[in-house]
Amino acid sequence: MNPAGPGRTLAALAVIAVAALAAFWTATSGFRVLTSESARRLSVSRQPLALPSARLADGRELTAAIRxxxxxxLVDFIYTQCESLCTALGTDYQQLQREIQRRGLGDRVRLLSLSFDPDRDDAATLARHQARLRADPALWQASTVPDVAQRARLLAAFGIVVVPDGRGDFVHNAAIHVVDAQGRLRGIHDLGRWPSALADALEAN
Structure with a gap:
């Protein structure tokens, strides 16, 4: 029996553990990132993402209009027939609108809701939807991207996944996105986190 054997084994295990810990540290940006979505959010906050070209229903190019x-x-993605996540987003945007008005920030920040259901969400439908939410057109607008390929690229850039549910509606994720005045995505915030989204927008201004 070699008495040094167990010691060498423990030392080898320690080296392996340290190497694994170092790899995990690197892969998770210092343990701050544990999912690919978290990694994406951290990435855009560090390095704003230039958005692909997309033409809105009124003919304006999205990033050119922003510049x-x-x-x-602050951009969200909705469809007007939605009664779940989009309703929650609408509530967040109502609160954002009130806070922007209360603090006199309308010259620095605005809101944009983009529908991913252009077949049903034409200009008249979106106008009725905005009226129900008491949206101030000077602060909060709604539109859509009619072109299928452009819409798909835009959704991918924002990290929005939209899947038809087979009943005419959609399963999708939701967030509040901060797009700076250069037309770059620089922040992503969860539902209910509208105060942090507004703070992020003000930092970008």
Whole structure:
């Protein structure tokens, strides 16, 4: 029996453990990232993502319109027939609108809701939807991207997954996205985290 054997084994295990810990540290950006979505959010906060070209229903190119306007935009993705996540987003945006108005931030930040259901969400339908939410057109607009390929690229850039449910509606995820005045995605915030989204927008301004 070699008495040094167990010691060598423990030392080898310790080396393996340290190497695994180091690899995990690197892969998770210092343990701050444990999912691919978290990694994506951290990435865009560090390095804003240029958005693909997408033309809105009124003919404007999205990022050009943002740059021309000069305000930071908080963007969400909805469809007007939705009664779950989109309702929660609507509530968040109502609170954002009130806070922007209360603090006189309308010259720095605005809101944009983009529908991924252009077949049903035409201009008139979106206008009725905005009226129900008491959206101030100067602060909160709604539109859609009619072109299928452009819409798919835009959803992918924002990390929005939309799957038809077979009953005419959609299963999808939801978040509040901060797009800076250069038309770059620089922040992603969960439902209910509208105060942090607004703070992030103000930092980007």
């Amino acid at each position: 021309d306007d000069g305000r930071v935009v």
